Amino acid sequence: MTAELPELAVLWARWAVLAAAAVAVGSGRGPRILPSLGLFETPLDDGSTLVLLPGGRAVLSGGTHTDLPLEAVGSRGGPKFFAGAPDWLSDPVLDTRAMSGRLSFCYWWDAGHWFRAESPHPEYCAAAIPGVWERAAVVDIVTGLIAKRSSRELDDAVDHWVSAAEFGVVTSDVVERVFPDRDRYDLDGALSQLSLAGLTIPVSEEISADEAIDRVREHIRERGLESSRYPLSQLRADRISVGWMVYVPVPRGRLAIGRSVFYVADDGVLEHSSSSFAPSQYALGFEQRYRHRNPPPVDNVG
Structure with a gap:
């Protein structure tokens, strides 16, 4: 038995990200x-x-x-x-x-x-073997293919992409954030590599921000969770890949730990979390659960 390699699902996901990046930049080399x-x-x-x-x-x-x-x-x-x-x-x-x-x-x-x-x-x-050993190494390789000098924005976008791939919940929005210029990058080719690897999820019809806020407002009122410290009139919705993150912003100059954060998926499912959990990490599991509920259609050939 050996533990020197990442577990299979992680290794496969990182291999696919490196392959997609190589295709996106038009490299004849790489996995x-x-x-x-x-x-x-x-x-x-x-x-x-x-x-x-x-x-x-x-x-x-x-x-x-x-x-x-x-x-x-x-x-x-x-x-x-x-x-x-x-x-x-x-x-x-x-x-x-x-x-x-x-x-x-x-x-x-x-x-x-x-x-x-x-x-x-x-x-x-x-x-x-491709550089699949550590997530940071994958991020470095991908950013090196894209830019001579990395940036915090690019590093974050690539890191989110690798994380989404490891969870098997990559969307076109996640990849386009890394390769925003379709004239320069082969985004379709990159997505094809990820799709062949089974790491993408379909983009369903989005619910609106107002619908997400109404869903959260109704949820809070039904459970008697409304309070002066969490005014429903101030609810805000930020788009994530398969739904919305809904919350009341913390007033400037104040620190709130454990403040309620809600996630509303495009299929209407609502999840209640808190600010104690990093939204970027919670969103990955949120996307994965959405995928399990909404698997892609299976084509029956012949």
Whole structure:
């Protein structure tokens, strides 16, 4: 068992974000996403393949163009990549380097864990795997593709995008915030990569700010929560990706902890939270729950 790689869902999401960013800026390099398949190749012939399999299983395998150091190889005669591997780990799910004896590593995901037999520690194979190790690294790579100098606004937009991808709730608005200029960036191509990865949610018909405020006002009155410290006449609605955040602003110069914040989704569902929870983080879970209630339609072909 190995814990050096992010868990599969997180790794897949970060791989997809990097792929989408590369497509958006028109880069011929970088990772790519195909249905249930992640690809990565470098000009130096380092690369890897991530294959998603039924039952929540996966295989990440590939090779580097340089010989691995002795401490990484392990056993004499070369590492036994498949020692103790399950029977479903076979040639069809391996990187094509396996066919020519150029495989440097093979990790497989099963029952919620990564396994690697005698494959080297992933740090020795980092050149062959996209920069999916840490969220901050993904943010740095994406911002580096977009601008020579990063900014707080861009960093925040990319960080929100990565977070949304890890929750599987990416919308076109989230990506467009990172790539606002459609003439310069291939936004549709980026969204296609994310859609192939299964990380996007459809944008449904939006309810209006007035509807969201009315819904919250009714909720508060029905439960007797109205007070002079939370005047309903001052309710304000800020748009988030799948609904509205509704609240009464804190008067200037005052600090309020635990103040009520309401979230109203476009399907009418209302959630009651508080200012003790960061809105940006709460909104991600809010979006995820919306997605579970409103799954995309399934096309029945044939």
